[in-house]
Amino acid sequence: MxxxxxxxxxxxxxxxxxxxxxxxxxxxxxxxxxxxxxxxxxxxxxxxxxxxxxxxxxxxxxxxxxxxxxxxxxxxxxxxxxxxxxxxxxxxxxxxxxxxxxxxxxxxxxxxxxxxxxxxxxxxxxxxxxxxxxxxxxxxxxxxxxxxxxxxxxxxxxxxxxxxxxxxxxxxxxxSPWTIGFNEAQRMSLECDSTWGERIDQAGQRALKAARAIAMLSYRHPEDFESKHLDDIEKLDDFRASSYLRYQGQKLSQRFNAFSYWVLSKTMDSHxxxxxxxxxxxxxxxxxxxxxxxxxxxxxxxxxxxxxxxxxxxxxxxxxxxxxxxxxxxxxxxxxxxxxxxxxxxxxxx
CATH class of the missing domain: 3.40.50.1820 (Alpha/Beta hydrolase fold, catalytic domain)
Structure with missing residues (x-):
């Protein structure tokens, strides 16, 4: 140094x-x-x-x-x-x-x-x-x-x-209503987690992965996905775009919690x-x-x-x-x- x-x-x-x-x-x-x-x-x-x-x-x-x-x-x-x-x-x-x-x-x-x-x-x-x-x-x-x-x-x-x-x-x-819609879809995914409603730190944590995947679709652009996640061989499953979204969801769930995600997404809606x-x-x-x-x-x-x-x-x-x-x-x-x-x-x- x-x-x-x-x-x-x-x-x-x-x-x-x-x-x-x-x-x-x-x-x-x-x-x-x-x-x-x-x-x-x-x-x-x-x-x-x-x-x-x-x-x-x-x-x-x-x-x-x-x-x-x-x-x-x-x-x-x-x-x-x-x-x-x-x-x-x-x-x-x-x-x-x-x-x-x-x-x-x-x-x-x-x-x-x-x-x-x-x-x-x-x-x-x-x-x-x-x-x-x-x-x-x-x-x-x-x-x-x-x-x-x-x-x-x-x-x-x-x-x-x-x-x-x-x-x-x-x-x-x-x-905008469009942005609120994206955020509501993410919160709906949290509500689908069987642990959501329990008073435990990890409540909603599995669904947070899905919420993040939804968010990533709004954070990026189709052309970005096309250039980075297009499969170079013919497939029936295990697509690169799928792996990318699962990875992003997993990564966030390891550093963030569903409660803060819920609160701050609603804060954004309130603006x-x-x-x-x-x-x-x-x-x-x-x-x-x-x-x-x-x-x-x-x-x-x-x-x-x-x-x-x-x-x-x-x-x-x-x-x-x-x-x-x-x-x-x-x-x-x-x-x-x-x-x-x-x-x-x-x-x-x-």
Whole structure:
């Protein structure tokens, strides 16, 4: 490991924010206490204007240098030797923050099915509590994709002048019936698991594999499957596409749980930036930050036009497009295009 790598490791920190104030939820329920696990890379500069806040997608965690390694890390676009990078594990997720498998306050019992419904607005409020706890007055850039982009939009609305730049990738200002349909099909598969309904950590875990397979069909594009999973010999069974989906389901079931999947997929469904704000267009027009909305030409989950709609209705909005056969997941894959688009966005403000 060279000297620079050693320095980067030394300035990566993990923390847990514990809130005893609780969180009033849009549903009318309340989380009496909650915890948020977060990771920081780098240090604040003297002007405190180098904060890059990353928000992960549905099954992500607080380590973007791992799952977004082409964009975050040493000598990457967001370099911890230049930026102060923060990523927090969203409430409801199973990577260190309060979630359905957490103990209820003052109890030895876990939440399981009693965990309250969360909205993207609730998650934004919880992140703002973390920001206040860390003493961060201004965020240079808030960036997120998919569910992370939805939460970022909600938070940007609330942050006002505390946020300079917002980058929303493969996301939307209001979840469409099409996306809700995909998510409901996945939850229906969880309900078909014979263990779903039991108060055990592994409830629904077999069906989580099927839910993930359904999700993968919305994350990718037919041309991506054609290029990567077309069988080169004639078959009656054991197709490469089948093996791929089973592998993806197995992989997720080994690192995630059905309870968090249920909660966060419903959180995605709840997303409506315009709720109680005079509609989506009016809410978008009130966001003060510069906005870069990036769509993917082959995205089947959040259609390209949804990113365009965000940019069109923002005060200072810009739309750009990733061209890829990878579908929705292109925002996690096409690092070179992302770096070019984001770099150009920053140059426009100079």
């Amino acid at each position: 060279n000297l620079k790598s050693q320095e980067v490791v030394q300035i990566m920190n993990k923390g847990i924010f514990q809130s005893s104030e609780g969180l009033e939820l849009e549903s009318g329920e309340k989380l009496e206490q909650f915890e948020i696990q977060y990771t920081t890379y780098g240090k604040l500069n003297s002007k405190c204007d180098n904060v890059i806040w990353v928000i992960h997608a549905l099954t992500g965690d607080s380590n973007p240098a791992e799952w977004w390694s082409g964009l975050v890390g040493e000598d990457k676009f967001y370099d911890p030797t230049k930026h102060f990078i923060i990523c927090a594990n969203l409430l409801g997720s199973c990577y260190g923050s309060t979630n359905p498998l957490s103990l209820k306050p003052g109890s030895k019992e876990k939440y399981y099915y009693d965990f309250p419904d969360l909205t993207t607005r609730d998650l934004a409020v919880s992140l703002d509590k973390l920001r206040d706890h860390l003493g961060i007055r201004e965020i240079n850039t808030l960036i997120g994709g998919s569910l992370g982009g939805q939460v970022a939009l909600e938070w940007a609305y609330a942050l006002g002048q505390k946020l300079k730049n917002l980058i929303v990738l493969a996301s939307t200002a209001k979840t 409506d930036l315009g709720r109680n704000r005079g509609g989506v267009e009016n809410a978008l027009s009130k966001i003060e930050a510069r906005i870069l909305a990036v769509g993917v030409n082959s995205d089947l989950l959040f259609l390209n036009k949804e990113a365009h709609h965000i940019a069109k209705n923002a005060q200072k909005g810009t739309f750009k497009e990733i061209k890829s056969n990878a579908g929705h997941d292109a925002f996690l894959i096409e690092y070179e295009q992302l770096s070019t688009l984001i770099g150009a966005f920053y140059l426009e403000q100079v």
